[in-house]
Amino acid sequence: MSIELMWQYFLSPEFIQGAWMTLLITLCSLLCGVVLGLVLALLQEAPFRAGKALAFFYLWLFRGTPVLFQIIFVYNVLPGFGLRFSAFTCAVLALSLNEGAYMAEILRSGLQAVKSGQRTAGMALGMTNGQIMRKIVLPQAARIVLPPMGNQMISMLKSSALVSVIAVQELLLVANQTASASFRYFEALCAAGIYYLLLTSLFMIFQSWLESVLDPKQRRSKSQKRLSRLFKLPKTAREAP
Amino acid sequence: MSSNSLLFRHVRTLILALTLFPLASHAAETVAPGKLTYGTAATFMPFEFVKAGKLTGFDIDLMTALSKEINLEPAPMPMEFKGLIPALQGKRIDIINSAMYVNPARAAQVDFVPYLKIGSRVVVRKGNPEGITGRDLTLCGKNIAVTLGGIEESQARVDNQRCLDAKKPAINVMTFPAATDSAVAVSQGRADAEFLSTPGTVALLSEKPGVFEAVGAEFEADTHIAFAVRKGDTATHALLEKGLQGLVKNGTYKQLIEKWNFPDSVAIF
Numbered sequence: 064m065s066i067e068l069m070w071q072y073f074l075s076p077e078f079i080q081g082a083w084m085t086l087l088i089t090l091c092s093l094l095c096g097v098v099l100g101l102v103l104a105l106l107q108e109a110p111f112r113a114g115k116a117l118a119f120f121y122l123w124l125f126r127g128t129p130v131l132f133q134i135i136f137v138y139n140v141l142p143g144f145g146l147r148f149s150a151f152t153c154a155v156l157a158l159s160l161n162e163g164a165y166m167a168e169i170l171r172s173g174l175q176a177v178k179s180g181q182r183t184a185g186m187a188l189g190m191t192n193g194q195i196m197r198k199i200v201l202p203q204a205a206r207i208v209l210p211p212m213g214n215q216m217i218s219m220l221k222s223s224a225l226v227s228v229i230a231v232q233e234l235l236l237v238a239n240q241t242a243s244a245s246f247r248y249f250e251a252l253c254a255a256g257i258y259y260l261l262l263t264s265l266f267m268i269f270q271s272w273l274e275s276v277l278d279p280k281q282r283r284s285k286s287q288k289r290l291s292r293l294f295k296l297p298k299t300a301r302e303a304p
Numbered sequence: 305m306s307s308n309s310l311l312f313r314h315v316r317t318l319i320l321a322l323t324l325f326p327l328a329s330h331a332a333e334t335v336a337p338g339k340l341t342y343g344t345a346a347t348f349m350p351f352e353f354v355k356a357g358k359l360t361g362f363d364i365d366l367m368t369a370l371s372k373e374i375n376l377e378p379a380p381m382p383m384e385f386k387g388l389i390p391a392l393q394g395k396r397i398d399i400i401n402s403a404m405y406v407n408p409a410r411a412a413q414v415d416f417v418p419y420l421k422i423g424s425r426v427v428v429r430k431g432n433p434e435g436i437t438g439r440d441l442t443l444c445g446k447n448i449a450v451t452l453g454g455i456e457e458s459q460a461r462v463d464n465q466r467c468l469d470a471k472k473p474a475i476n477v478m479t480f481p482a483a484t485d486s487a488v489a490v491s492q493g494r495a496d497a498e499f500l501s502t503p504g505t506v507a508l509l510s511e512k513p514g515v516f517e518a519v520g521a522e523f524e525a526d527t528h529i530a531f532a533v534r535k536g537d538t539a540t541h542a543l544l545e546k547g548l549q550g551l552v553k554n555g556t557y558k559q560l561i562e563k564w565n566f567p568d569s570v571a572i573f
Contacts, residue, residue: 150478
């Protein structure tokens with residue numbers, strides 16, 4: 064049990080590359096997952112029944128099977144149907160498809176949480192449906208879905224470890240390979256654990272920053288505080304809305 | 305007042321029982337008393353694999369016969385290959401029975417009881433599209449599928465170093481959890497070659513004819529495969545050796561080698 068060896072592993076190029084690959088897979092899958100989720104959420108809101116049925120089938124299929132199953136399926140079974148992708152592409156594909164299902168439900172709840180009065184007001188102002196969605200509904204929904212999205216971001220970081228079974232050189236596989244070769248399981252796995260905690264902390268900081276930036280009350284009071292401090296206004300003037 | 309003292313007495317009894325419990329289980333020398341718990345990665349034909357839902361293979365047969373010799377009940381515990389040595393060291397299994405090759409790095413972690421001597425072959429897709437001629441520099445720049453923690457991984461990394469020293473492109477070593485994954489990777493063209501034991505190659509070529517072919521000569525034909533016991537566990541080591549000698553004496557050893565179609569050269573007794 065040598066802490067020195069653990070730091071050696073932590074700073075070794077293989078571990079750094081593994082951590083980078085984990086981050087890359089996480090970010091790519093999240094991006095694709097959010098886009099897919101948005102499409103599915105809007106599909107469920109749309110009036111045509113085929114859209115609702117398709118969305119329901121997708122959610123049922125991809126939430127009903129384990130992520131590991133989906134990863135192995137995309138990697139080993141799809142080539143039989145002529146769809147052969149690289150290991151990285153298979154990983155991102157499987158993770159995005161799975162994530163899309165969960166994101167769809169989160170985004171749908173966010174969209175529903177925006178009061179219908181907002182949409183009515185938009186229509187009264189003469190906006191098209193697209194404009195209402197883009198300028199009124201989505202910005203408000205985005206604020207509401209931030210905490211569960213942050214959750215999904217962090218859980219995606221952990222799910223990325225599953226792709227080690229299809230030989231993607233991400234952090235967990237590198238740690239396992241190092242441990243198998245040197246038999247120093249404690250040091251190798253701790254080094255990987257520290258990387259995962261580091262990345263999770265970064266995600267949490269990013270989420271809290273995003274929440275504070277998007278919160279209108281905080282934004283308003285912050286800019287007020289900045290301006291009033293700049294002009295050295297008396298305290299009573301600072302309370303003005 | 306009385307309820308408090310009653311509670312205290314119950315808690316005291318519970319704590320006493322909990323402290324005595326581990327003392328009681330220390331009496332047995334095996335993980336489960338009367339049973340020989342062995343770890344095995346049941347994805348390695350023909351040594352250990354699952355056929356029609358049943359665990360079978362040369363190692364399984366050998367261990368069943370050996371356990372009878374030493375009056376213990378065999379209790380297989382299938383797991384991934386890379387988890388075998390940690391499980392042994394963590395006292396979750398008594399021995400490893402998974403066609404584990406003997407090499408110096410492992411010998412520093414566990415004690416071995418060798419029982420067979422086998423070599424390895426290079427296996428490629430039928431037709432050999434990458435033109436690999438064996439375990440030589442034709443492997444440079446290719447993808448090799450290996451089992452994580454297996455001997456093939458160390459062999460592939462040695463070959464990779466050899467390629468780099470000869471100023472040739474590096475080998476891409478793809479590590480998979482099981483030996484079957486490596487075979488699937490080669491058959492799909494994701495990997496260009498895999499290293500497989502000679503008996504395993506024979507089994508693979510007969511199970512899946514027309515998909516694979518073996519190229520080049522057999523290499524490392526003097527490698528021993530062995531049971532592994534915890535370092536310093538001389539009691540289990542002696543028990544296994546005694547059982548093995550018993551099997552050799554009553555002819556079961558030779559019988560099993562013939563049953564699984566191994567060449568006579570694999571026998572070390």
